[in-house]
Amino acid sequence: GQNIDQPTEMTATEGAIVQINCTYQTSGFNGLFWYQQHAGEAPTFLSYNVLDGLEEKGRFSSFLSRSKGYSYLLLKELQMKDSASYLCAVRDPGANNLFFGTGTRLTVIP
Amino acid sequence: KAGVTQTPRYLIKTRGQQVTLSCSPISGHRSVSWYQQTPGQGLQFLFEYFSETQRNKGNFPGRFSGRQFSNSRSEMNVSTLELGDSALYLCASSSPGTNKETQYFGPGTRLLVL
Numbered sequence: 482g483q484n485i486d487q488p489t490e491m492t493a494t495e496g497a498i499v500q501i502n503c504t505y506q507t508s509g510f511n512g513l514f515w516y517q518q519h520a521g522e523a524p525t526f527l528s529y530n531v532l533d534g535l536e537e538k539g540r541f542s543s544f545l546s547r548s549k550g551y552s553y554l555l556l557k558e559l560q561m562k563d564s565a566s567y568l569c570a571v572r573d574p575g576a577n578n579l580f581f582g583t584g585t586r587l588t589v590i591p
Numbered sequence: 592k593a594g595v596t597q598t599p600r601y602l603i604k605t606r607g608q609q610v611t612l613s614c615s616p617i618s619g620h621r622s623v624s625w626y627q628q629t630p631g632q633g634l635q636f637l638f639e640y641f642s643e644t645q646r647n648k649g650n651f652p653g654r655f656s657g658r659q660f661s662n663s664r665s666e667m668n669v670s671t672l673e674l675g676d677s678a679l680y681l682c683a684s685s686s687p688g689t690n691k692e693t694q695y696f697g698p699g700t701r702l703l704v705l
Contacts, residue, residue: 523595578624579636
């Protein structure tokens with residue numbers, strides 16, 4: 482089976498750095514995705530990791546450790562518009578569908 | 592390129608009715624996946640269609656079905672609606688062999704069953 486855990490809610494201050502963790506237990510591994518979802522909107526793709534290490538893309542970075550079943554999403558220089566849910570998802574081995582965690586609702590405060 | 596589109600955006604039905612939702616993928620994308628999103632369960636995979644064939648299926652009852660047309664547009668159908676089917680239904684399209692087969696989501700159809 483697949484199990485993905487993320488914190489339910491986090492709060493951080495504008496301009497700060499926040500790290501959102503995701504742990505997973507899956508039968509096989511075929512890539513990990515992070516999506517951002519604003520309330521009432523579609524999830525939008527942020528990052529993809531399939532090898533261990535850090536992937537940096539502007540203010541957003543994502544890290545993966547396959548041996549530990551662990552990933553994190555790092556958001557730097559937080560802006561108010563970063564208030565959203567952040568979804569961690571792993572791809573089913575040998576298939577294209579994604580298994581999602583329940584998401585982390587991030588609130589950025591002034 | 593236009594993104595994934597879904598119609599209708601909102602729908603209200605009563606128990607026992609059936610509903611059909613539509614999804615048009617990004618141009619050139621041949622894979623369409625459907626997900627159900629609820630506050631308690633998060634995003635759960637329903638099924639995936641590729642080249643008009645169901646390629647993969649999640650753990651949902653047979654009341655949930657889908658199909659894909661030759662132009663890659665997809666529909667999903669839910670028969671004998673139950674209150675618990677109230678959810679946001681999202682479709683996502685991807686293109687095998689490109690950009691890590693990233694799935695791009697449409698805006699969703701919000702279904703309310705009364």
